[in-house]
Amino acid sequence: MTIVKEVLEIAEKIKNMEIRGAGKIARSAALALQIQAEKSNAKNEDEFWNEMKEAAKLLYNTRPTAVSLPNALRYVMYRVKLTYNGGASLDEIKFMATNSAKEFIHNSENAVKKIAEFGAKRVEDGDIIMTHCHSSAAVGVMKKAWEEGKDIKVIVTETRPRYQGKITAKQLAEAGIPVIYVVDGAARHYMKMTDKVIMGADTITANGAVINKIGTALIALTAKEHRVWVMTAAETYKFHPETLLGQLVEIEERDPYEVVPKEELATWPKNIVVKNPAFDVTPPEYVDVIITEKGVIPPYAAIDILKDEFGWALKYREPWED
Amino acid sequence: MTIVKEVLEIAEKIKNMEIRGAGKIARSAALALQIQAEKSNAKNEDEFWNEMKEAAKLLYNTRPTAVSLPNALRYVMYRVKLTYNGGASLDEIKFMATNSAKEFIHNSENAVKKIAEFGAKRVEDGDIIMTHCHSSAAVGVMKKAWEEGKDIKVIVTETRPRYQGKITAKQLAEAGIPVIYVVDGAARHYMKMTDKVIMGADTITANGAVINKIGTALIALTAKEHRVWVMTAAETYKFHPETLLGQLVEIEERDPYEVVPKEELATWPKNIVVKNPAFDVTPPEYVDVIITEKGVIPPYAAIDILKDEFGWALKYREPWED
Ligand SMILES: Nc1ncnc2c1ncn2[C@@H]1O[C@H](COP(=O)(O)O)[C@@H](O)[C@H]1O
Ligand SMILES: Nc1ncnc2c1ncn2[C@@H]1O[C@H](COP(=O)(O)O)[C@@H](O)[C@H]1O
Numbered sequence: 269m270t271i272v273k274e275v276l277e278i279a280e281k282i283k284n285m286e287i288r289g290a291g292k293i294a295r296s297a298a299l300a301l302q303i304q305a306e307k308s309n310a311k312n313e314d315e316f317w318n319e320m321k322e323a324a325k326l327l328y329n330t331r332p333t334a335v336s337l338p339n340a341l342r343y344v345m346y347r348v349k350l351t352y353n354g355g356a357s358l359d360e361i362k363f364m365a366t367n368s369a370k371e372f373i374h375n376s377e378n379a380v381k382k383i384a385e386f387g388a389k390r391v392e393d394g395d396i397i398m399t400h401c402h403s404s405a406a407v408g409v410m411k412k413a414w415e416e417g418k419d420i421k422v423i424v425t426e427t428r429p430r431y432q433g434k435i436t437a438k439q440l441a442e443a444g445i446p447v448i449y450v451v452d453g454a455a456r457h458y459m460k461m462t463d464k465v466i467m468g469a470d471t472i473t474a475n476g477a478v479i480n481k482i483g484t485a486l487i488a489l490t491a492k493e494h495r496v497w498v499m500t501a502a503e504t505y506k507f508h509p510e511t512l513l514g515q516l517v518e519i520e521e522r523d524p525y526e527v528v529p530k531e532e533l534a535t536w537p538k539n540i541v542v543k544n545p546a547f548d549v550t551p552p553e554y555v556d557v558i559i560t561e562k563g564v565i566p567p568y569a570a571i572d573i574l575k576d577e578f579g580w581a582l583k584y585r586e587p588w589e590d
Numbered sequence: 591m592t593i594v595k596e597v598l599e600i601a602e603k604i605k606n607m608e609i610r611g612a613g614k615i616a617r618s619a620a621l622a623l624q625i626q627a628e629k630s631n632a633k634n635e636d637e638f639w640n641e642m643k644e645a646a647k648l649l650y651n652t653r654p655t656a657v658s659l660p661n662a663l664r665y666v667m668y669r670v671k672l673t674y675n676g677g678a679s680l681d682e683i684k685f686m687a688t689n690s691a692k693e694f695i696h697n698s699e700n701a702v703k704k705i706a707e708f709g710a711k712r713v714e715d716g717d718i719i720m721t722h723c724h725s726s727a728a729v730g731v732m733k734k735a736w737e738e739g740k741d742i743k744v745i746v747t748e749t750r751p752r753y754q755g756k757i758t759a760k761q762l763a764e765a766g767i768p769v770i771y772v773v774d775g776a777a778r779h780y781m782k783m784t785d786k787v788i789m790g791a792d793t794i795t796a797n798g799a800v801i802n803k804i805g806t807a808l809i810a811l812t813a814k815e816h817r818v819w820v821m822t823a824a825e826t827y828k829f830h831p832e833t834l835l836g837q838l839v840e841i842e843e844r845d846p847y848e849v850v851p852k853e854e855l856a857t858w859p860k861n862i863v864v865k866n867p868a869f870d871v872t873p874p875e876y877v878d879v880i881i882t883e884k885g886v887i888p889p890y891a892a893i894d895i896l897k898d899e900f901g902w903a904l905k906y907r908e909p910w911e912d
Contacts, residue, residue: 426849428750428773441859449864451750451849453774453805457841457870483775486808493811519779527748527773537763542771548779 272307275300275323282330282337290470291380291404294340294505295373297327301344302369305362313361317352320345320365324588335471335517338586339505340376342578344368345587379503379561384408387466387501387559391418395463398423398455398491401481402432402439403468405501409559410466411443423448423458427481429526429544452483456490465491469502469558473511474574476552476567478502479519482545488554497556500567504560507570509578520546594629597622597645604659605652612792613702613726616662616827617695619649623666624691627684635683639674642667642687646910657793657839660908661827662698664900666690667909701825701883706730709788709823709881713740717785720745720777720813723803724754724761725790727823731881732788733765745770745780749803751848751866774805778812787813791824791880795833796896798874798889800824801841804867810876819878822889826882829892831900842868 278300281287287296304323310316324341331337347368351361387409391397395413397420399406413420422440424447427433437447450458465487471479478484478500491498508517524542525533533542552567560573600622603609609618626645632638646663653659666687673686709731713719717735719742721728735742744762746769748755759769772780787809793801800806800822810820830839846855846864855864874889882895 425775426750428748428775437862438859441861445861447859447862449850449862450866451774451804453747453750453803453808454865454867454870456807456811457804457867458865481775482773482779485778486775486812489778489815490808490811528771537760537769539763539767540759540769540771543776543780544772545776545779548776 270309271319271323271326272304274303274307275326279326279330282327290336290506291376291503293331294336295376297337297340298344298369298372298376300327301341302366302373305365305369308362310358313352313356313358316358316361317348320348321588328586328588335508336505339507339509339577340372342509342587343372343505346578349587375561376503376505379505380405380408382561383501383503383559384412386561386564387499388412388416388418390497390499390557390559390564391420391464391466393418394420396421396423396461398425398458398462398465398487399436400425400433400452400467400484400487401427402435403501405503405559406466406468407436407439409499409501410440410445414443414445421446421448423450423462425450425452425455425483425487427483428452432481452486455483455487459490459494459496462491462494462496465496465498467498467500469500469506470547471517472500472502472507472558472567472570472573473517474508474571475511476555476558476570478550478552478555478558478567479517479547480550482548485548485550485554488550492554498550498554500555500558502558502560504562504573504577507573507577509574512571512574512578519548522546592631593641593645593648594626596625596629597648601648601652604649612658612828613698613825615653616658617698619659619662620666620691620694620698622649623663624688624695627687627691630684632680635674635678635680638680638683639670642670643910650908650910657830658827661829661831661899662694664831664909665694665827668900671909697883698825698827701827702727702730704883705823705825705881706734708883708886709821710734710738710740712819712821712879712881712886713742713786715740716742718743718745718783720747720780720784720787720809721758722747722755722774722789722806722809723749724757725823727825727881728788728790729758729761731821731823732762732767736765736767743768743770745772745784747772747774747777747805747809749805750774754803774808777805777809781812781816781818784813784816784818787818787820789820789822791822791828792869793839794822794824794829794880794889794892794895795839796830796893797833798877798880798892800872800874800877800880800889801839801869802872804870807870807872807876810872814876820872820876822877822880824880824882826884826895826899829895829899831896834893834896834900841870844868
């Protein structure tokens with residue numbers, strides 16, 4: 269039983285963060301499984317299946333927190349397992365492996381484009397849109413609407429502590445869209461003139477809660493208060509299957525020096541603790557729709573995405589576990 | 591008819607911002623009226639009254655936006671006018687002028703202390719308090735509760751763009767209070783562990799809306815959502831009488847370079863406009879109580895403060911106008 273060289277290399281690159289970003293990590297993991305299947309010398313179905321499981325486990329253990337990586341593995345391995353359990357031949361299982369991997373990569377590459385298409389239909393001429401942080405999917409929606417000739421304007425919040433709002437503001441402005449750039453605290457002040465809120469997501473839970481950059485929940489809350497639609501742009505590999513088993517998503521705590529520079533903090537009284545949670549949780553009732561590449565769904569339908577991709581909770585086990 | 595030298599000097603110092611800060615400006619204006627009354631050479635009631643009016647107008651025109659300055663003038667002049675209209679003697683009117691001025695200054699100096707006393711009673715042992723920006727009155731409440739032996743902890747938001755949260759965090763920490771310092775966007779994430787919100791105010795309107803540092807309304811909103819009490823600490827001279835006549839409070843727009851440094855902004859695409867409103871408006875329904883030096887009132891009782899200080903709207907005219 270051998271794991272091919274390319275798989276080991278990709279695993280290493282994910283681990284040391286040479287490969288980074290939710291989409292890239294997921295596609296690289298799928299590609300690794302594809303290569304494993306293509307280059308396999310396995311003599312029979314069992315040997316092949318065991319190789320695939322080992323490769324998946326290896327990849328899984330590189331970055332345990334990002335949901336996109338296990339999701340890519342699950343997409344492929346769930347299909348391979350079904351075929352294997354169904355008594356298919358070695359060639360049939362191999363085909364399923366390489367084909368599902370290619371399918372995942374294709375879907376992932378097209379997801380942002382599809383989301384832009386679907387989301388842009390919900391943007392109307394003259395809309396003032398508010399967004400937060402930087403999300404390729406959300407930016408895609410706004411650029412698409414603009415390209416379709418809709419006269420929009422976007423309010424971008426700076427997004428402390430790392431100011432990802434700057435990336436968003438520049439990308440939109442370079443596409444020609446007029447941008448108003450404000451501090452995060454100004455969200456309620458500007459909500460009165462806002463028609464739609466479009467933001468991205470890091471993770472979507474089984475009950476439709478949206479985990480995204482800190483500050484997202486405040487904007488969604490005041491949007492709801494103002495009856496302004498909140499649209500979350502999220503590829504389906506952001507949906508978190510373990511939450512269907514009750515698991516809570518870990519909210520990453522980042523370095524306090526992102527908030528207060530180290531040298532400055534050194535001079536502060538010791539009973540000031542600087543906290544830096546990277547994400548907050550927006551409850552589903554504040555989100556109107558999640559725009560996925562499969563369709564525009566209510567957040568409560570997150571369960572349907574998970575069922576489709578990974579099967580029901582009670583049947584659920586990592587496809588590479590026995 | 592003469593305006594005494596000291597009044598001209600004080601007016602000049604307020605104008606060129608040698609005298610600054612809501613409280614100091616108000617007390618200096620009252621002091622100017624006191625000196626005007628004490629040093630007056632007026633021969634009769636009419637002459638004295640006209641001098642006082644001229645002095646008040648002069649002071650009024652130095653800084654037209656800050657509400658504390660006209661409020662100090664109104665406090666004194668309203669009482670002087672009543673006495674004058676009531677047919678009192680020159681000496682009686684003079685006494686009313688100097689006495690009301692001293693009263694205003696005394697009240698103002700004691701207001702923060704009184705607010706601390708009243709507010710601290712609403713803080714309970716073990717409370718986790720959230721605050722925003724820097725307010726001497728709000729800090730006073732928290733320090734007083736701590737001095738009374740209540741074991742509190744305070745979550746302080748940094749308050750972009752000018753980071754006044756740093757001043758608050760340090761003042762509380764130096765008093766011994768444990769502080770958690772976070773970005774403004776983290777307010778909803780930390781609201782679940784928060785027991786009380788205590789913030790200051792720049793201006794209170796006749797219908798109890800609180801105008802305060804940008805970001806305040808978001809915190810009040812999520813506090814309301816979590817059934818966490820919002821307490822606004824505000825001296826009565828922050829109450830805005832013209833709002834009783836329908837006037838809207840102007841929301842000051844400050845320099846965009848406070849948000850994005852000038853050199854950086856110069857390199858940005860020209861269709862990004864940086865906006866920097868200094869304040870937002872919190873509707874009265876999100877505020878549980880306003881803690882004033884006169885008592886702890888529901889925001890809807892702002893009207894009672896205004897009536898008490900300035901009389902009813904229909905009767906209302908600047909006391910130095912004819
Ligand atoms: N760490 C977490 N992981 C997964 N779901 C969460 C987590 N925290 C909160 N939720 C869900 O997000 C929502 C939080 O709503 P709220 O209590 O209004 O903030 C609820 O639907 C919770 O089930
Ligand atoms: N510029 C302003 N000056 C005075 N009151 C205001 C101003 N803007 C809003 N308000 C009041 O503040 C509250 C705003 O509530 P909301 O519409 O929920 O933000 C209302 O009570 C308004 O009457």
